[in-house]
Amino acid sequence: MVNFTEIIKTFIKSVARSRVSLMGAVLATITFPILLVAAVLDIMRIVENPYFGFIIYMVLGPLFTVSLLLVFLGIFFFKGKEEVGIFTYDSLKELFTAPNRFAQVRKIVFLITGLTLLNLFILGLISYTGYHYTESIGFCGQLCHTVMAPEYTTYKNSPHSRVRCVECHIGQGAQWFVKSKISGIRQIFAVAFKTYSRPIQTPVHGLRPARETCEECHRPExxxxxxxxxxxxxxxxxxxxxxxxxxxxxxxxxxxxxxxxxxxxxxxxxxxxxxxxxxxxxxxxxxxxxxxxxxxxxxxxxxxxxxxxxxxxxxxxxxxxxxxxxxTHIYLSPDEALDLKLAHGDIPVSLPYIKKIALELITKPYASQEEARNSIATEIRARYRRDYPLLVNNNMPLLGQAISGIQAAYTENVFPEMKIEWNTYRNxxxxxxxxxxxxxxxxxxxxxxxxxxxxxxxxxxxxxxxxxxxxxxxxxxxxxxx
Ligand code: HEC
Ligand code: HEC
Ligand code: HEC
Ligand code: HEC
Ligand code: HEC
Incomplete structure (x- = not known):
């Protein structure tokens, strides 16, 4: 029978002989526990944060895979000084014919099989949950925060806010899955090097024909x-x-x-x-x-x-x-945005001229949403205090409500950081x-x-x-x- 401690010893020896393996082993020992705890936290949904998922599945996962590869590569190809042996025919022959060498080889093979099974399990788990992560709304909508903010914001306010991005953008089936992952890799580079276009171009080329995605849920016939x-x-x-x-x-x-x-x-x-x-x-x-x-x-x-x-x-x-x-990415016109807020009571209809003033304020150009928010708040306060002091002083919350309603009408539809103005996207x-x-x-x-x-x-x-x-x-x- 194979002696288990012997096997481990041989393995450790082989690892110790190779610098590459050692590096791999150190890396694996560091990443493994972090990865395991993180993956469990993610699967149990204890931590729900798109950056957390990114670190687990896009950084730690690949790092762990690379470290395992290093360990095995080192054992076989990059040994220490005395045995710098790329596999030559002679060394291979010796490994498999010399009886004492073969016993050693056999042990390593057993151990590697065992470890490989364990690693395959861990990698399988990580790729499975990682796959789900790349299909998640957090990954598509929140990770590249500024870039996807317009799409994510409009999506959140739409009737499809519970439909995952991938259900319209990818749908079922391997062909579209592969297509989307290839385009996804290109997009990661675009974000990293800031080469994406602002605003993001529409129509989306290569969007899966809608009949295959929308009709998973709707049947107009x-x-x-x-x-x-x-x-x-x-x-x-x-x-x-x-x-x-x-x-x-x-x-x-x-x-x-x-x-x-x-x-x-x-x-x-x-x-x-x-x-x-x-x-x-x-x-x-x-x-x-x-x-x-x-x-x-x-x-x-x-x-x-x-x-x-x-x-x-x-x-x-x-x-x-x-x-x-x-x-789902529904951008309203300034009139529509305000009318909706007025109809829902988010902006109080009782304030005189509020529609006119709000329309004037939200259609001014601003450099950022932050600037728009501040400017809207200051302007509304100043104007109503000047023109309707009595009304405002007797009803302070009314003005606050109007301000937040008008700010929302702007920030839900205009994204200066991505060069999305009113009416950038046609409906x-x-x-x-x-x-x-x-x-x-x-x-x-x-x-x-x-x-x-x-x-x-x-x-x-x-x-x-x-x-x-x-x-x-x-x-x-x-x-x-x-
Ligand atoms: C109900 C289906 C649906 C869902 C859900 C959905 N999208 Fe879209 N998306 C579309 C359609 C349709 C277009 C426009 C296609 C066209 O005109 O070619 C689009 C366009 C886009 C565009 C291009 C810019 C634009 O506005 O035209 C981006 C980027 C985008 N979606 C990202 C996302 C992200 C991120 C999510 C999840 C947060 C998401 N989408 C969820 C259907 C959807
Ligand atoms: C010729 C244009 C056109 C095409 C093509 C079209 N629709 Fe529509 N659809 C409309 C209009 C217009 C409405 C009503 C809009 C409204 O409620 O404001 C509508 C309404 C709907 C509604 C809401 C129905 C309701 O009773 O509230 C759904 C769901 C829908 N369409 C799905 C689809 C799907 C899925 C497809 C593709 C198979 C499709 N539509 C193709 C124009 C179209
Ligand atoms: C995963 C399921 C799913 C997919 C895929 C999907 N929808 Fe929907 N859609 C819904 C649900 C659920 C609602 C109802 C939301 C509600 O009433 O709050 C809805 C509502 C709608 C409405 C009515 C909106 C309104 O204003 O009342 C339209 C139109 C529509 N979908 C069109 C589409 C189109 C076009 C596509 C493809 C690009 C699509 N849907 C893909 C689930 C889906
Ligand atoms: C080919 C179809 C079609 C024709 C023809 C058409 N409409 Fe419409 N119209 C629509 C649809 C669809 C909507 C609803 C849009 C929506 O869901 O936001 C609409 C909306 C409207 C609205 C409400 C717009 C608003 O939101 O205030 C008015 C008013 C209107 N149409 C007037 C007309 C008039 C007048 C004509 C004749 C010159 C006409 N339409 C011809 C399809 C049509
Ligand atoms: C790409 C071109 C195109 C677009 C865009 C389009 N239609 Fe049409 N539509 C047609 C054609 C072609 C016919 C058939 C005309 C005929 O046979 O005389 C038609 C016919 C219709 C009919 C009559 C159907 C019947 O009962 O015979 C309605 C209603 C209609 N369209 C509504 C709409 C609405 C609403 C929209 C916008 C949301 C729209 N269409 C956008 C091409 C289009």
Missing amino acids: LFHGDKLYIKDKFMPDEKNTHLQTVLLLKVGSGGYRGSNANGIHWHVAPENSITYTHTDTAREKISEVSLSKPDGTRVIFTKEAETTSGSSGKVRTMDCIDCHNRP FLGHKNDSGCFRCHDESHSTKAGETISMDCDTCHIILAENEKAPKVLETLRGRGL
């Missing part, structure tokens, strides 16, 4: 019915007059239980396939739209103005992202600035026969009220006054 869309607005007058727009959005479906595809999600019905050619990177200038119908016919709409712009353009198959390009869901749906639905893309893609207001929604004070239709629907 099964949507049905319309959606009541209510938008609150506040005027820049003394009373911050509250107006509402009410639409019935024809959300539609890709064909629900035998009924035909209809409404807005008609585009993603299994039987329709729409491709389009765009002549710019932002996909805003669309020169041709091609619709393949279930019966095999193709309808092609072209827009002369865009075809003559020189570039031949890129072809893309329309999917969810061509409308929902901001499902295609709708037709703001004649973009979004109106990139195609503009009555200027036409077939040879002269048919166009409809811009008729009733195609997509019925306008029930537009900028009305207490719209009658809401009263009717809710069965009571507002």
